[in-house]
Amino acid sequence: MEIFLQQLINGVTLGSIYGLIAIGYTMVFGIIGMVNFSHGDVFMVSAFFALIFFLLFMTILGIGTPIIALLLAMILAMVLTGLLSWTIERVAYRPLRGSFRLAPLISAIGMSIVLSNFIQVAQGPRNKPVPPMVNGTIDLMERDGFAVTVSYKQIIIVLVTAVLLAAFWYVVQKTPLGRAQRACEQDRKMAALLGVNVDRTISLTFVMGASLAAVAGSMYLMYYGVVHFADGFVPGVKAFTAAVLGGIGSLPGAVLGGLLIGLIETFWSGYFSIDYKDVAAFSILAIVLIFMPQGILGRPEVEKV
Amino acid sequence: MSATMEGPLLQVRGVKTYYGKIIALKGVDVDVKRGEIVTLIGANGAGKSTLMMTICGSPQAREGSITFEGRDITRMPTHEIARLRIAQSPEGRRIFPRMTVLENLQMGAALDKLAYFDQDVERVFTLFPRLKERIGQRGGTLSGGEQQMLAIARALMTRPKLLMLDEPSLGLAPLIVKQIFEAIDELNRTEGLTVFLVEQNAYHALRLAHRGYVMVNGLITMSGTGRELLEKPEIRAAYLEGGRH
Numbered sequence: 001m002e003i004f005l006q007q008l009i010n011g012v013t014l015g016s017i018y019g020l021i022a023i024g025y026t027m028v029f030g031i032i033g034m035v036n037f038s039h040g041d042v043f044m045v046s047a048f049f050a051l052i053f054f055l056l057f058m059t060i061l062g063i064g065t066p067i068i069a070l071l072l073a074m075i076l077a078m079v080l081t082g083l084l085s086w087t088i089e090r091v092a093y094r095p096l097r098g099s100f101r102l103a104p105l106i107s108a109i110g111m112s113i114v115l116s117n118f119i120q121v122a123q124g125p126r127n128k129p130v131p132p133m134v135n136g137t138i139d140l141m142e143r144d145g146f147a148v149t150v151s152y153k154q155i156i157i158v159l160v161t162a163v164l165l166a167a168f169w170y171v172v173q174k175t176p177l178g179r180a181q182r183a184c185e186q187d188r189k190m191a192a193l194l195g196v197n198v199d200r201t202i203s204l205t206f207v208m209g210a211s212l213a214a215v216a217g218s219m220y221l222m223y224y225g226v227v228h229f230a231d232g233f234v235p236g237v238k239a240f241t242a243a244v245l246g247g248i249g250s251l252p253g254a255v256l257g258g259l260l261i262g263l264i265e266t267f268w269s270g271y272f273s274i275d276y277k278d279v280a281a282f283s284i285l286a287i288v289l290i291f292m293p294q295g296i297l298g299r300p301e302v303e304k305v
Numbered sequence: 306m307s308a309t310m311e312g313p314l315l316q317v318r319g320v321k322t323y324y325g326k327i328i329a330l331k332g333v334d335v336d337v338k339r340g341e342i343v344t345l346i347g348a349n350g351a352g353k354s355t356l357m358m359t360i361c362g363s364p365q366a367r368e369g370s371i372t373f374e375g376r377d378i379t380r381m382p383t384h385e386i387a388r389l390r391i392a393q394s395p396e397g398r399r400i401f402p403r404m405t406v407l408e409n410l411q412m413g414a415a416l417d418k419l420a421y422f423d424q425d426v427e428r429v430f431t432l433f434p435r436l437k438e439r440i441g442q443r444g445g446t447l448s449g450g451e452q453q454m455l456a457i458a459r460a461l462m463t464r465p466k467l468l469m470l471d472e473p474s475l476g477l478a479p480l481i482v483k484q485i486f487e488a489i490d491e492l493n494r495t496e497g498l499t500v501f502l503v504e505q506n507a508y509h510a511l512r513l514a515h516r517g518y519v520m521v522n523g524l525i526t527m528s529g530t531g532r533e534l535l536e537k538p539e540i541r542a543a544y545l546e547g548g549r550h
Contacts, residue, residue: 040530176415183412190399193361194463195387225378299403 007270015262018163020216022254024209037161038111040236046217049077074218093281247298320369327515347520392465402445413462429458
């Protein structure tokens with residue numbers, strides 16, 4: 001029971017991070033039907049942005065409270081990562097739109113390699129640590145020497161995720177920009193006939209997805225305390241798995257998928273073997289693709305015309 | 306100044322459009338003047354819908370020119386053409402299937418950032434009361450006739466200077482066709498709305514329109530007032546005999 005509760009808390013935390021990254025995959029797929037394989041590395045770069053700004057704020061500007069420095073670093077990381085993603089779309093994807101389907105996919109894999117190699121050269125190949133930003137835990141219950149605890153870090157991650165998802169949901173459902181995005185997703189040609197600048201809307205979709213990935217990157221940095229140039233790959237693929245599991249193209253699906261992958265991974269680690277946690281997560285991807293290719297909240301292929 | 310005001314609202318000259326290597330329009334000339342209802346009739350595959358989409362820049366004409374209010378729009382991107390207030394209810398209706406009726410109408414009004422939404426939506430609900438009953442329903446779940454009404458209503462929400470309708474009667478019950486044609490006629494008479502109408506339903510279209518063009522295989526073969534065309538034996542033979550609705 002205690003292990004279950006503890007792993008539930010850990011799983012929701014991890015799942016929040018995956019969910020934030022998964023939204024970037026699912027939105028881009030929804031609007032241009034492309035799996036953006038560089039998104040995981042964009043997430044990794046955002047963690048480095050957060051790290052650099054965090055250290056700058058702490059040492060040079062002398063902001064004493066780590067949590068404020070972290071929040072400021074996160075906001076800057078969101079802006080810069082959005083800009084990065086905007087540039088990537090302009091340089092590597094837009095010129096290939098209207099080309100054969102695999103072209104942007106290959107370009108995205110190339111972009112992913114460029115980003116991780118650039119960080120390896122620019123930041124070095126070792127783990128980059130940060131001093132602990134937030135300490136402290138709350139003991140929820142204790143029995144037979146096993147305490148179920150929730151750390152402040154975890155509370156922050158879940159809260160920040162919830163707030164940003166709510167804001168994001170509002171933008172997509174209620175604002176003109178969100179309506180234009182959904183219109184482009186459903187019928188790009190018709191959206192253009194109604195005066196929507198489709199290219200600009202696609203760019204903004206990339207920017208929004210990347211900003212959420214930057215939130216995930218900042219939270220990841222705070223949670224684990226280190227970041228490494230290759231850290232984009234596994235979280236990126238897991239978030240992609242989350243998007244597929246939830247139903248690619250569906251926003252609530254991405255969040256649900258993220259939470260599920262986080263929970264599967266932590267429960268597997270808690271009850272079976274921590275070494276095989278990635279195997280558990282990716283087996284889910286294989287099973288979903290075989291038996292439920294549209295995912296949990298994805299829509300069926302057929303639609304009334 | 307006077308040239309732009311007195312010339313036709315829309316002028317299509319020698320337009321050639323290709324799909325890859327296949328030529329769909331072989332040099333088309335069409336004029337639409339302010340306040341007119343102009344119809345384009347022709348058989349399936351003649352290029353009618355292609356002409357409408359070419360005017361909207363999707364695909365763009367490879368040769369020839371298209372001017373709107375005296376301005377060359379041949380190479381303009383589609384969304385900028387739409388911003389000049391050329392609205393289209395396209396072939397296949399192209400309702401956003403996972404948006405509600407209300408959201409579809411909001412997309413129409415997006416150009417003005419919904420500034421006139423409340424008054425305009427009341428106006429289209431007067432024209433198509435059925436849409437008001439369906440306001441919260443997703444576009445994809447509407448019947449064909451309702452989708453057609455929604456497509457026209459969405460085009461009207463853009464406050465168009467030129468309304469282009471691609472086969473508004475397609476697949477609809479005669480009573481609804483009658484309603485839609487009456488609505489077009491009323492908008493034209495009361496508000497001076499300029500309409501360019503593509504139809505296979507030649508009899509109704511020619512009766513409604515001031516002028517008409519006949520398209521065969523990517524070329525305009527005949528033109529004249531609606532009445533003149535209705536009386537031509539070739540037209541009667543090709544488009545009307547046995548097809549009197």
